[in-house]
Amino acid sequence: MDAPLQEIFCSVQGEGPYIGMRQVFVRFAGCNLSCSYCDTPQKTDKYFKFERIPGSFEFESMANPITPSRLNELVSRFDQVHSISLTGGEPLLYSDFIQELDTRYPLYLESNMTLPENARQISDKIxxxxxxxxxxxxVNVPELSSHIDSTIKCFKELRTTKTRDCFAKVIISKYTETEQIYDIVTEISQYISCIVLQPVTSPTDRCDLDVLLQFQNKLLNIIDARIIPQSHKMLGCL
Structure with missing residues (x-):
């Protein structure tokens, strides 16, 4: 199976417990959700951007879609990276494609965690x-309970093991219903190594610090909880 991409580039991970780690980012096109804060175009272009020299921000256009073997070859051109970040869009839409990848660096999946069957298919690869x-x-979903159930199942499929680290990330704004988040974290706490509370960057939507700290303190009763903002936006990285 081929897959459409938006871009391939080298940068540092800007979110979560692996913040600062150098990665190759493979950004897939398309998503099964439509989030209000999404920064990735939904449409698939005829070409994707490939960074010719790591860190140069100099890109060349390559034709979509791409084969797994071609992606293996392209990411092998990058050196001294921690992992290959499969991001999007939603990478789990292309589980058949991911199953065929064979890179020299480990795979780091960034997912909306709503496709448990696809997650099961590639769990051993990640x-x-x-x-x-x-x-x-x-995000607007027709049935919130079904959406939450899929999320919990997805975390179970991709849970932390001796060979895989799975952590949860939730964007926190002043509109976030923290009690709902707490209930979900309670359900998945046995599957994850920690939960990252990521404050929104917009000053108008930002959660009050005291509310954020109180929520972290409550979560610490059940799981390692960390407040980590988006560092790549502070640095001006891609």
């Missing part, structure tokens, strides 16, 4: 999982 918890307000 070394790191950055799984989102998305609630009503982040």
């Amino acid at each position: 070394r790191f999982v950055s799984g989102d918890i998305k609630m009503q307000g982040d």
Whole structure:
């Protein structure tokens, strides 16, 4: 199976417990959700951007879609990286494609965690999982209970093991229903190594610090909880 991409580039991970780690980012096109804060175009272009020299921000256009063997070859051109970040869009839409990847670096999945069957298909391929918890307000879904059930199942499929680290990430704004988040974290706490509370960057939507700290303190009763903002936006990275 081929897959459409938006871009391939080298940068540092800007979110979560692996913040600052150098990665090759493979950004897939397309998503099964439509989040209010999404920064990735939904449409698939005829070409994707490939960074010719790591860190140069000099790109060349390459034709979509791409084969797994071609992606293996392209990412092998990058040296001294921690992992290959499969991001999007939603990478789990292309589980057949990911199953065929054979890179010299471990795979780091960034997912909205709503496709448990696809997650099961590639669970043995993934070394790191950055799984989102998305609630009503982040995204419009027809049935919230079904959406939450899929999220919990996805975390179970990609849970932390001796060979895989899975952590949860939730974007916190002043509109976030923290009680709903707490209930979900309670359900998945046995599957994750920690939960990352990521404050929104917009000053108008930012959660009050005291509310954020109180929520972290409550979560610490059940799981390692960390407040980590988006460092790549502070640095001006891609």
